[in-house]
Amino acid sequence: MLPTYNEAATVGHVLRQLDEVLSRETFRSEILLVDDGSEDGTVDVAQQLTLRTPLRIIVREGERGLASAILNGFNAAEGRVVLAMDSDGSHPPSLAPTLIKVVMSGEAEMAIASRYVEGGYVVNWRMERRLLSAAATLMALPLTNGTKVQDPMSGFFAVDKHILWRSSVRPIGFKLGFEILVRCRPLPVVEIPFVFHDRLAGSSKLSFRQIADYVWHVASLYRFAYQRRLSTG
Ligand SMILES: Nc1nc2c(ncn2[C@@H]2O[C@H](COP(=O)(O)OP(=O)(O)OP(=O)(O)O)[C@@H](O)[C@H]2O)c(=O)[nH]1
Ligand SMILES: [Mg+2]
Incomplete structure (x- = not known):
């Protein structure tokens, strides 16, 4: 699933690349886009694309927030394995099938694309x-x-949906x-290195408000x- 908020400049490119890599795989997939009322035509850009992978667009009214948008997408997804990635070009779509397959095979309950394990940067x-990221x-x-995870802040990850029911x-x-x-304490968690590039275009949604929310x-x-x-002794 891809969360979007005012990403008209990048979402088409990211969706086309993701479609390209997913259509080469044998597992069935769908792409879900959860948009929080973008005003720059993000949804129109997505709707006009012709993709081989089924695309579903959820437009949320009156609700905003990256984490809740991803959770919304996960809940709406039909498959057992769900993946989140940004729509600004920072996360390479070519890595998505690998993350999905690590979880599908049962090798891990969660697979994280990591900037901070060897090979990632x-x-x-x-x-x-x-x-800010280091802090x-x-x-x-x-x-x-x-979990020994080195990049718990990564927004590029796949999980088995069952683990979401372990805790609220x-x-x-x-x-x-x-x-x-x-x-939810997924076990094991596998981290796969990747190279994170700054967004291709558009502006960051990371604001003081997000930093305060993080604290x-x-x-x-x-x-x-x-x-x-305390409760488990
Ligand atoms: N649906 C939804 N998506 C959001 C929201 N805030 C951010 N996003 C999306 O979440 C992804 C990450 O947001 P970014 O602004 O790139 O945050 P960041 O990667 O920490 O910041 P940059 O390094 O500046 O790109 C992007 O695909 C955004 O469009 C939100 O409130 N709702
Ligand atoms: Mg970004």
């Missing part, structure tokens, strides 16, 4: 963006220690993958982990 990010990851790592997933802000790691999200997950530890 980020190109063309400004220094502030790198520092967010450091805050998260104690909570995801059990409460989407706050941007980071649904992190929420799933802490609350709130981390705090609520620390509280959750603490209570879980």
